[in-house]
Amino acid sequence: MQGLLVAGRYRLVDAIGSGGMGRVWRAHDELLHRAVALKELTAALYVSESDRTVLLARTRAEARAAARINHSAVVTVHDVLEHDGRPWIVMELVEGRSLADAVKQDGRVEPTEAARIGLWVLRALRAAHSAGVLHRDVKPGNVLLADDGRVLLTDFGIAQIDGDTTITRTGEVVGSVDFLAPERIRGHDPGQSSDLWALGATLYTAVEGLSPFRRTSPLSTMQAVVEEEPAAPRYAGPLAPVIAALLRKEPAARPDTDGTERLLAEAAEGRRPDEAQAYIPTQYGGPAGHGTQGGEATGGHTGGATGAASGGAARTSGSGTPY
Template sequence: MNQMQGLLIAGRYRLAESIGSGGMGRVWRAHDEVLHRTVAVKELTAALYVSDGDRVVLLARTRAEARAAARINHSAVVTVHDVLDHDGRPWIVMELVEGNSLADAVKEQGSIEPREAARIGLWVLRALRAAHSAGVLHRDVKPGNVLLGSDGRVLLTDFGIAQIEGDSTITRTGEVVGSVDYLAPERVRGHDPGPSSDLWALGATLYTAVEGRSPFRRTSPLGTMQAVVEEEAAQPVNAGALGPVISALLRKEPERRPGAEEAEQMLAEAAEGRRPNAAQAYVPTQTSSVRGPGDTGGYGTLGAADRSATGAAAAAPAGPA
């Protein structure tokens, strides 16, 4: 038995079992001894290995995650109940979703059937629309942050690096945050993200779902970022009616991607097995997608300044989640 099992956090939440872990921490199933309900408790173990100054920043980010999620009232967004500072590190108490992540499902099944992937994408898009309406950018949409409930629900979680409109207290100049193969081209280039950046990440997530692999992952984080900026994704061969929607969302230029409302309609049609006609208007023609030397779709190559700006991201592995 893990020595943490049975530990009482903040005199209220008793840890039962670990149900997931990542680079920043671990998620526990726990019992709320005040309200007598089962919850998920996210333990930020990274706080154990950083300086006091960075620990303060991490706590600020944890509180920002709770604030971001609290601003969004939608059934497809995981509810955050509480934020705690216990034993020198922050903890987040959340709604427990019985099931697994989209990343786990892809790993177990190899790929997701296109109509089901479109249904999943539709709920994620609805969650993003609610977030954007509340002035929140998620900034880390990826398969590992999409939860598939055993009851059929689809929920978006982990607003740990979300950006709240008008709140720059925890943003570091030149820092790129997020999983590198799900960063939109404009973010890799160091430009400010917008709602369209989250939609691009949704496109990359859906590509991974139907193809079983990330569209831009290469052997190194820097190679992955260069691919995001300079290369077109290979045409998905298993996407069916969802294919043109994915291609539309993965346009390099933010202004050439569909808006959230139109993307939602496209996904709804794809979820019914119908090929969305509107998506074709966003798909590059064969002529425009074939590039000559030096033609990188208006974004250019990843130069020295860009490599400097993305140093923090390059230090992290380009994982599947």
């Protein structure tokens, strides 16, 4: 398909990301003469008619959700179009790599840098929540680290918009299970704090190099999310109590967006935020902020390809390697 002209305007250059749901292309906009990312929903070619309807609805919902948010930390959606009987999303092209790939390539992220990344993701979430959008799939694969230093949140493919009819079927859980908040696994309606819990799991993954709840199967992973505490982080430094606060099982026990911003700002400066202790139960208090906790994560980091086109992040690596 390389070289194909989509919708009479976008020339496909090369594939820069792929996954079970689709593929992301670097493309050239021949009208405006600029590079863009073009997300192709390949999964629609191989599923039943009823599943195709759901996939198409999710793609359109992603475009609507992202288009409602005007923030520098959210990947811009330029257009959504029909080609070959499927919707394609035209997005801002971000040159860089995902947080998932940074962890994969570098092992882990320094706590102060992880806190800086977390602040930008939080700002993106604040803008989304203010626009009535829950992201519902915050994870390292959906956090982009641009070569120019920017941090951007992408992939609103399973976002929930206030007032929209849900396109999730009864009993269906969507999202990466080790980054789903406990209340979502229990079947409760998600709220803004569910996105903040996922941010906490993302930050844990960044500083430790592994997901806090990843187990050997989706079922055991979901059980760990609901019932177990993550192993105490060894490399989180001043970010440890912030992560512990965000990963509280009950939504009401977590800091809100403003509180999280204060905690992350202190951690980004290398200072341990004392305010975080108010959110951590005494039984988990200890030198690392939450002491001995049950259940050591056995899985690795979240691979970049997992997040790349399950929603399709608009990204490339410096070496040109797709992910």
